[in-house]
Amino acid sequence: MSQQEPSTTDAGAPAVAAVVVLAAGQGTRMRSATPKVLHALGGRSMLGHVLAACEPLGAATTVVVVGSGRDQVEAHLAEVAPAALPVVQEEQRGSGHAAQVALAAVPEVEGPVLLVNGDAPLLRVETVTDLVAEHVRAGNALTVLTAEVDDPTGLGRIVRDGSGAVTAIVEQRDATPGQRAIREINAGVYVGDAAALRSGLSRISADNDQGELYVTDVLGLLVADGAPVGGARAVDADDVLGCNDRRELAARRRTLNDRVLDRLMVEGVTVVDPATTWVDVTVTVERDAVLEPGTHLKGTTSVASGAVVGPDTTLVDCTVEAGASVVRSHCLGAVVGPEATVGPFSYLRPGTRLAAGAKVGAFVEVKNTQVGEGSKVPHLSYVGDATIGRGANVGAATVFVNYDGVDKHRTTIGDHVRIGSDTMLVAPVTVGDGAYTAAGSVITDDVPPGAMGVARARQRNVGGWVRRRRPGTPAAEAAAAAESRAEASGDPGADHDS
Numbered sequence: 001m002s003q004q005e006p007s008t009t010d011a012g013a014p015a016v017a018a019v020v021v022l023a024a025g026q027g028t029r030m031r032s033a034t035p036k037v038l039h040a041l042g043g044r045s046m047l048g049h050v051l052a053a054c055e056p057l058g059a060a061t062t063v064v065v066v067g068s069g070r071d072q073v074e075a076h077l078a079e080v081a082p083a084a085l086p087v088v089q090e091e092q093r094g095s096g097h098a099a100q101v102a103l104a105a106v107p108e109v110e111g112p113v114l115l116v117n118g119d120a121p122l123l124r125v126e127t128v129t130d131l132v133a134e135h136v137r138a139g140n141a142l143t144v145l146t147a148e149v150d151d152p153t154g155l156g157r158i159v160r161d162g163s164g165a166v167t168a169i170v171e172q173r174d175a176t177p178g179q180r181a182i183r184e185i186n187a188g189v190y191v192g193d194a195a196a197l198r199s200g201l202s203r204i205s206a207d208n209d210q211g212e213l214y215v216t217d218v219l220g221l222l223v224a225d226g227a228p229v230g231g232a233r234a235v236d237a238d239d240v241l242g243c244n245d246r247r248e249l250a251a252r253r254r255t256l257n258d259r260v261l262d263r264l265m266v267e268g269v270t271v272v273d274p275a276t277t278w279v280d281v282t283v284t285v286e287r288d289a290v291l292e293p294g295t296h297l298k299g300t301t302s303v304a305s306g307a308v309v310g311p312d313t314t315l316v317d318c319t320v321e322a323g324a325s326v327v328r329s330h331c332l333g334a335v336v337g338p339e340a341t342v343g344p345f346s347y348l349r350p351g352t353r354l355a356a357g358a359k360v361g362a363f364v365e366v367k368n369t370q371v372g373e374g375s376k377v378p379h380l381s382y383v384g385d386a387t388i389g390r391g392a393n394v395g396a397a398t399v400f401v402n403y404d405g406v407d408k409h410r411t412t413i414g415d416h417v418r419i420g421s422d423t424m425l426v427a428p429v430t431v432g433d434g435a436y437t438a439a440g441s442v443i444t445d446d447v448p449p450g451a452m453g454v455a456r457a458r459q460r461n462v463g464g465w466v467r468r469r470r471p472g473t474p475a476a477e478a479a480a481a482a483e484s485r486a487e488a489s490g491d492p493g494a495d496h497d498s
C-alpha cells in the first residue's frame with residue numbers, strides 16, 4: 001500500500017494529482033484539416049469528452065499535450081477548459097515522448113497521475129474513477145485500463161503471466177502471433193505514481209517497428225523493477241474504444257447517442273424513434289416529454305415535462321417549457337414558453353422568447369423578439385427586433401421591417417393588437433394597446449391605442465377593361481358571360497367605371 005492515506009474528491013472518488021491528456025498526434029487517418037481530437041460528437045469535441053470524464057477526479061493540474069494543429073487545439077481548450085495547461089510537443093515522437101514532455105512541464109507534481117489518450121470519446125466518469133480506485137486499493141505504481149474486445153486489430157495487447165499478473169503491453173505491429181491472439185487490449189488510460197512514471201519514461205527507447213517512444217513500454221520496465229503493476233478491466237468495453245477515422249467517429253457518435261437516449265428513456269422520456277433522434281450529452285429532457293422522429297437536440301437545450309418536439313425538428317441552445325410543442329422547425333437560442341406552439345416550418349432565431357400559450361405558425365421567422373402571453377403569429381411572416389404584448393394577433397404575411405440598410409430598429413406592439421394581413425411595420429414604430437392595422441398597410445407612423453391604422457391607396461375599378469384590352473381571352477369570355485347573366489337578371493353588373 002502507498003504510505004499516505006489517499007485523498008478523495010468531494011464526490012468521494014479518489015483524487016489524482018494531475019491529469020495528462022495526450023492530444024498531439026496527427027490523426028492522419030481522419031484526413032482532415034481539423035485536428036483529430038477536435039472532431040465533435042454528441043455536443044463535445046473528443047477532447048472535451050475526455051476532459052469531462054476526468055473532471056470529477058479533482059486534479060489540481062490538467063495538462064494537455066498539443067502538437068499537430070496546436071493553435072486550433074489551444075484555442076479550443078481556452079474555450080472549454082481554460083484551467084488546463086497546454087504543453088507543446090514540437091515533434092510527435094510517440095505517446096511516450098508526449099508523456100515525457102507533459103511530466104517535464106509540471107516537475108512539482110507527485111502522487112497519482114492519470115494519463116489518457118485524447119481520442120477516447122466514450123470514456124465515462126465511472127470508468128475513470130473505478131480505475132483510480134483500483135490503483136489506490138492495490139497500492140500500484142502503475143495501473144492500466146484494459147478491455148476484452150471481439151476485434152483487437154491495431155490495439156496494444158495486454159500480456160499476463162501464468163498467475164494472471166500483467167507483465168507487458170505489446171503493440172500489434174510488434175506482437176508475436178501468439179500475442180496477437182490476445183483479446184485483452186490496452187485502452188490507452190493509465191494511472192501511475194508520478195515518480196514511477198518519470199523513472200519509467202526516462203528509460204523507454206524507440207526500439208520498435210514504428211521507431212517511436214511508446215508510453216506503453218513503461219509498464220514492462222516497472223515490472224522488471226519489481227514495482228507493483230496491475231490491469232483493471234473496464235466494465236463496459238465500449239468505453240475504451242478509440243477513434244481513428246471517420247467511420248469510427250460515426251460509430252462512436254452512434255454509441256454515445258444510444259447511451260444518451262437510453263438514459264432519457266429510463267428517466268421517463270418518450271423517444272419514438274431512437275434511430276433518428278440525436279441528443280447531445282449536454283441537453284436535459286424532463287420526464288413525459290415526447291421526442292418525435294427526426295428530432296435533434298443540441299447544446300444547452302432543455303425540454304420540460306409534457307413538451308412535444310418533432311417530428312423533424314432541430315433545437316440548438318433552446319428552452320422548451322412544460323407542455324409546449326415544436327413541430328418540423330429549426331430553432332436557435334429561443335425560449336418557447338409553457339403550452340406555446342411552434343411550427344410546422346417555423347424558424348426561431350436567437351433572442352426569441354415566446355410567453356405562455358403563444359403561437360408561431362407555418363413559414364414564420366422570428367428573431368430577437370418577445371411574443372407576449374397568448375399572442376399569435378400564425379402564418380408566413382418575418383418578425384425581427386420586436387416586443388409584442390399579450391393577446392395580440394399578427395396577420396398572415398406581415399413583415400417587421402427592422403433594417404434600414406444600416407441600423408436595426410425595434411417595433412412595439414401593444415396588448416390585444418390586431419395587425420392586418422400583409423402589414424409592413426416599418427421600424428421604429430409602435431402600435432398601441434388594442435389598436436388595429438388595416439390589411440396591406442405600410443405602417444410608418446405610430447398607431448395610438450385603440451386606433452385603426454390605415455396606410456394604403458384606395459381601390460379604383462376600371463370597368464370593361466378586359467373586354468377592351470384583352471378581347472378573345474378566356475377572361476373576356478367569362479366576363480361577357482357574367483354580364484349577360486347580370487342583364488338577364490336586371491343587375492347592372494360590373495361593366496361600369498367606379
Ligand code: UD1
Binds near residue numbers: 022
Ligand atoms: C495507443 C496505444 C495502444 C492502445 C491504443 C488505444 C501506444 C504506443 N499505443 O495506440 O496500446 O491500445 O492507444 O486506443 O501508446 N500522441 C501524442 N504524441 C505523439 C503520438 C501520439 O500526443 O507523438 C497521442 C495521440 O494524440 C493519441 C495518443 O497519444 O491521443 C495515442 O496515440 P495513437 O497514435 O492514437 O496510438 P494508437 O496507435 O491508437
Ligand code: CA
Binds near residue numbers: 119
Ligand atoms: Ca489512437
